[in-house]
Amino acid sequence: MRYEFADRLQRLPPYLFVRLEEMTAKKRAEGIDIIDFGIGDPDLPTPDEIIEEMCIQSRINANQKYSSSAGERDLRVAVARWYKKRYGVDVDPDTQVCVTIGSKEAIFNIAQAFVNPGETIIAPSPGYPVYSGASTIFNEAECVKVPLRAEKDWLLDVDECPKGAKMLYINYPNNPTGATCDKDYLKKVYDWCQENDTILCVDDAYCEMTYDGYQAPSILEIGEDAIEFGSFSKTFNMTGFRLGYAVGHPDLIAGLKKCKGQVDSGAPIFIQKAAIKALEMYGENGEAPEAVRKNMKEYSDRREVLVNGLRELGFDVKMPKGTFYIWFDSKCKTSLEFTERMLDLGIVVTPGSGFGESAEGYVRMTVTQPIPRIKEALQRMKEGLN
Numbered sequence: 047m048r049y050e051f052a053d054r055l056q057r058l059p060p061y062l063f064v065r066l067e068e069m070t071a072k073k074r075a076e077g078i079d080i081i082d083f084g085i086g087d088p089d090l091p092t093p094d095e096i097i098e099e100m101c102i103q104s105r106i107n108a109n110q111k112y113s114s115s116a117g118e119r120d121l122r123v124a125v126a127r128w129y130k131k132r133y134g135v136d137v138d139p140d141t142q143v144c145v146t147i148g149s150k151e152a153i154f155n156i157a158q159a160f161v162n163p164g165e166t167i168i169a170p171s172p173g174y175p176v177y178s179g180a181s182t183i184f185n186e187a188e189c190v191k192v193p194l195r196a197e198k199d200w201l202l203d204v205d206e207c208p209k210g211a212k213m214l215y216i217n218y219p220n221n222p223t224g225a226t227c228d229k230d231y232l233k234k235v236y237d238w239c240q241e242n243d244t245i246l247c248v249d250d251a252y253c254e255m256t257y258d259g260y261q262a263p264s265i266l267e268i269g270e271d272a273i274e275f276g277s278f279s280k281t282f283n284m285t286g287f288r289l290g291y292a293v294g295h296p297d298l299i300a301g302l303k304k305c306k307g308q309v310d311s312g313a314p315i316f317i318q319k320a321a322i323k324a325l326e327m328y329g330e331n332g333e334a335p336e337a338v339r340k341n342m343k344e345y346s347d348r349r350e351v352l353v354n355g356l357r358e359l360g361f362d363v364k365m366p367k368g369t370f371y372i373w374f375d376s377k378c379k380t381s382l383e384f385t386e387r388m389l390d391l392g393i394v395v396t397p398g399s400g401f402g403e404s405a406e407g408y409v410r411m412t413v414t415q416p417i418p419r420i421k422e423a424l425q426r427m428k429e430g431l432n
């Protein structure tokens with residue numbers, strides 16, 4: 047028997063990271079010592095307090111059962127409390143919060159819940175591939191990719207967005223560019239979406255991964271007519287736990303919950319209980335706990351070593367105030383050409399073109415390597431690139 051993928055699956059572009067993994071595996075098989083700055087997965091461990099809580103919670107029989115697709119109520123209450131501490135915003139845990147299995151599924155499911163075939167989704171380019179991939183293609187929607195540009199600090203310009211779109215995704219602190227935004231910018235995007243009847247989806251996966259005193263604002267500080275996706279993945283080095291949350295307008299949350307009700311039964315309860323512990327570690331004034339601050343200090347130090355080293359090699363690189371991504375023009379004709387040259391030196395970087403054609407020539411390096419390995423990579427680049 048022959049098994050053919052459904053049309054929607056065939057329309058998906060190849061997922062960038064899969065191709066990169068294959069290329070890297072080949073080099074490893076050749077015995078090359080690889081320094082990997084590729085995929086955005088923290089190398090630092092999950093804080094002990096969270097792991098210990100999860101172990102305790104996982105032994106409780108009631109926590110070994112199905113959760114609900116909306117998530118445990120006590121975690122939704124903890125998310126609401128965190129929004130109050132962190133942003134001074136009141137949200138109702140019953141109608142305005144939904145627990146998600148990582149933010150990725152919610153970014154897809156929100157489109158599933160609200161976008162009809164043929165309607166338009168606006169996705170930033172470069173951008174996280176799920177907006178233009180699964181969110182658009184699985185819903186038979188049309189994707190309009192709006193280019194982000196260096197001269198506009200990689201901020202999506204709503205004046206370039208088509209009117210009449212059903213949904214718009216933005217993401218600051220931004221993957222892959224490391225760009226950040228302020229509240230005035232969020233207000234501009236919010237107002238545009240209100241005027242144009244466009245559902246505003248704010249991907250806030252990196253809201254706590256910030257440096258130099260910068261604090262990322264929340265769209266809920268502007269108004270409730272939007273949905274924001276948060277994640278435990280990067281804040282607490284919990285990518286493998288698969289846990290996030292969505293906060294926003296009750297109708298948007300209701301649609302997300304209805305959709306999730308058909309496809310999942312919620313994240314494991316013991317992981318949700320550990321996440322309560324994680325959020326409760328924040329101070330009453332919204333100050334990040336010691337464990338988070340320590341991790342961010344480490345990423346910040348690595349970021350400085352890498353950016354300064356790249357500058358010494360002649361690259362024009364901005365010091366990002368958010369994310370763990372270093373983003374720069376490779377000065378090669380194509381991103382892939384630079385990526386391949388780096389791979390020959392045993393260094394994995396991510397080609398910017400994989401995040402959108404408008405980023406051709408750019409590359410992304412993630413600071414998920416300790417400082418001695420970053421220095422080693424810089425040395426290899428000094429000797430191997432001309």
Ligand SMILES: Cc1ncc(COP(=O)(O)O)c(C=O)c1O
Pocket residue numbers: 086147148149150151174217220221249251276277278279285288289290
């Ligand atoms: C911009 C952005 N959004 C969302 C996600 C998904 O994060 P998670 O599903 O682990 O919460 C990622 C992961 O790398 C990301 O870069």
